[in-house]
Amino acid sequence: MKLRVTDREGHDHEIDAIEGWRVMEIIRDHAMQTPALAIKAECGAALACGTCHVYVDADWVDRLVPPTAEETERMEEDVFALEDNSRLSCQILMTEELDGLHVTLAPGSEP
Numbered sequence: 001m002k003l004r005v006t007d008r009e010g011h012d013h014e015i016d017a018i019e020g021w022r023v024m025e026i027i028r029d030h031a032m033q034t035p036a037l038a039i040k041a042e043c044g045a046a047l048a049c050g051t052c053h054v055y056v057d058a059d060w061v062d063r064l065v066p067p068t069a070e071e072t073e074r075m076e077e078d079v080f081a082l083e084d085n086s087r088l089s090c091q092i093l094m095t096e097e098l099d100g101l102h103v104t105l106a107p108g109s110e111p
């Protein structure tokens with residue numbers, strides 16, 4: 001299972017993903033070998049920071065479980081450069097259906 005991540009410099013990375021893991025956790029895990037993928041994710045998925053902000057590729061937006069009211073509220077309060085395809089990557093769980101998901105690290109997610 002793969003996850004495609006575009007870093008903040010515009011470079012694409014195809015990384016191995018694990019079913020059931022949060023997209024944020026997968027990106028953070030790979031950042032140890034690939035510093036360009038470093039993501040702040042300050043609250044560790046507690047939905048309290050917004051620093052795991054990503055943009056979801058247009059082809060994938062409708063294939064994700066929609067954001068909860070809590071995720072939407074957090075993005076509205078804590079995320080700048082908010083776009084229609086913004087999501088908090090700690091709230092996206094990898095499933096077989098998301099094999100190949102493409103996200104881009106958003107401004108404000110840098111450590």
Ligand code: FES
Nearest residue numbers: 043045049050090
């Ligand atoms: S890591 Fe803090 S909201 Fe996702």
